[in-house]
Amino acid sequence: MTQTIYVDILFAVNLFMNFFLLLVTARLAHQPYKRLRLLAGAALGALFSFVILLPELGILFSIATKAVFSALIVLASFHAASFKRFLKLYACFFTVNFAFAGIAFALWLFVAPPGLAMGNGAFYFDISPLLLVVTAAAAYLLLSLFHRFFQKGAPPKSIYDLTVTVEGRSVTLRTLADTGNSLTESFTGSPVVLAEYQSVRELLPDPVRPAFQNASAACVRLPEAWQRRYRVIPYKSVGANGLLPSFKADEIVIHTKEEPVTVQGAFVAVSDTNLSSGEYRGLMNPQLLPMK
Incomplete structure (x- = not known):
């Protein structure tokens, strides 16, 4: 069955998801951030999602492309005071992406919801604006709970x-x-x-x-x-x-x-x-x- 992909929905959904993943990265890495820079990094990630429109590139090429774009997204989103700090932010962002990709793949493999497509390391969800707003609110709540959970393990005074x-x-x-x-x-x-x-x-x-x-x-x-x-x-x-x-x-x-x-x-x-x-x-x- 042929999947119709709408470019505006593709960009909007990936913009939101990347912004959320960057927020998670900032919180887990204890990294100060500016929302406009996170939005710029998320927009760069949303542009990367257009690779789903290309013929299948192969898993190794997809991973390499994702790795390069992840580095560019981190550089666009955060001020890393040193190369070591950049590597920590990059590793954190890549790990968060990997975890999200695993969840999305499991959803695609076992549930196969209508309107979900995957290709070349990118994802597409055919989602209504209302559902996107509801999802954003739920994601923010989950982020807050996730952050509080990890904060309990923060260094003592x-x-x-x-x-x-x-x-x-x-x-x-x-x-x-x-x-x-x-x-x-x-x-x-x-x-x-x-x-x-x-x-x-x-x-x-x-x-x-x-x-x-x-x-x-x-x-x-x-x-x-x-x-x-x-x-x-x-x-x-x-x-x-x-x-x-x-x-x-x-x-x-x-x-x-x-x-x-x-x-x-x-x-x-x-x-x-x-x-x-x-x-x-x-x-x-x-x-x-x-x-x-």
């Missing part, structure tokens, strides 16, 4: 030295990596470092400091360069919630026992109260730490 750099100026502060800290930047979903004001004060130009000293001063007019850096991040804690002023760092280096971990463009939220009695000056979301 540990102290790390962090070097934060902004406009050529750097400070180093001791931070506690705590699995209870799930603070993220709302738009990008990137993990956030929470720091005491005094520990990052030297990074803030004089006109900017009032906006970080207390919540009531958040309406201070900022210089144009800092308008792009500044964010207000909502938080919730036991018996309290509110907003934290934050800034986008150029670079954060986490000094681990193995090797320094460099994170580009992460956000630092600023607290006007002490976070400890002196043992540490910041709290770090453990998702900033690389996958072991």
